[in-house]
Amino acid sequence: MQPSAPPATSSDASANANEPPRVVNEETNLSDLTDQEIIALSQRMNEDSEADKRPLLSPPAPLSVLREEYERGSAIFVKKIDALIKDGWKTVWRAKGDGDCFYRAFALAFSLRIISSLDPALEAQLAASKIQECVPRFLEAGFMEMVFEDFLETFSTFLQSLGTTPPPSAAQVLSQLQDPETSNSIVVLLRLVTSSWIRSKPEEFEFFLMGPDGEMLSVLNFCQNEVEACGKEADNVQIMALSACLDVPIKIAYLDASGDGSHVDMHSFGPEGASEVPLNLLYRPGHYDFLQ
Template identity: 40%
Template sequence: MEYENGSLSFVKQIDWLERRGFLWIRRTRGDGDCFYRSLAFAFVERLLKAKDRGAAVQYAMVTLSESLQMLENVGFEKLVFEDFYDVLKGLVTNVVEPDNVLGKILDEESLLTAFQDNTTSNSIVMYLRMLTSAQLRLDPDLYSPFLIHSETGEPMEVREFCEHFVEATGKEADHVQMTALSRALQINVDVAYLDGRGTNGEVDFVTLRDATDTEMSPVTLLYRPGHYDILIRDDTSGKSL
């Protein structure tokens, strides 16, 4: 509806996605944190949909536990990140274990409620930003060629890039942040680029393959210039975060 009276190239791309079963988006608030918020929600949601929830949660928790050491290795103080970590850990654990307040297992409705709560949602966003920063700092040789100032086009040092464009809230993510975070979380991510540039209406996908557990489906996001939402197949509800 947003595009039907506008650019025909965007409409063609939307039609192309729908023909391939992508019928919905879960809209994410456009505050500069949309990539991290979208990925975090989809990261937990896919655990809810896993055939073997127990195994999926165990895999996720091993990865998250290892991420704590990553943060300490690059100099983040435990006091700074442990509360953010506990919020994400609590949601993941709640997929298979009742929470301490209501005594209920996490479901789609309570997951949505959690992410619509600013304290919960922003804590998780902050943890993922710090984790992305840690991944970049731990492998500077790999990422340095791609660290460019978004306004000046000048190359940046890893530390400077992380402080200005990763750790700071409200800063949009680009390919380098996507790559680093998918690697840190050991997940597969597909990002569909709805940008009006596809040939004959086709949509280009960026695919990141970092999961050792190949049974889990990729996290799928929709990118429109300056914004990320969650891209959904079939008839899953698309309420906003």
């Protein structure tokens, strides 16, 4: 436990005015908190509670809304959002920050691309076939059929629903992906797709597999702990693997504190020269959303 700070008195109030605010967390002795710190802590707890109530995926919001959230925090982030808007990006579809945000954002972008294509029925069928092609790789990776069959059926049924006539609207797709059972099943299936691809091509990935502390991991340990486990954030390795396995190009705009804010770095993943329009995601440190 951190040592408690003595209560401030009127004589040292002026000296404390120029000091940075004390960090209040779960290790802080609550009996030492000032009234202002108690109020701030309560507000933060309410915000965290509201965050738990956020949908797994949210309706599109203008990038200007995201900009407003950073106006009092990061000038570089504001400049980069301005750069995105200038380049023609308009909206962000937010994924809940639960560690599965990359896979949820990918699923949403992937689905909306299908229903907006010239032939949604054909694209949905091709996508379902591509997922079915992963089954032999699942078995080679050692996944028992009873482990993945329910998730596979849920994802396949969802993909088939995208090819109906007329195809579902974006709002209807979003509603399906907001359903925890459907959304979580798709996340698990996409994690298995990603893991099985990495396991099948160890020579391509083994030198890039690191744990959260920077330690090198074996292919098996990396896949079990950093890919298959829900709630674990995706990094470049997972993105490259999923993109390659499903033959889906991905472009990610990196909204971070690098540079002077005049432009946003865009990183592309997937086969070079792909004819398909990439799925566009927005990365903020530790989080992914769908960008349009």
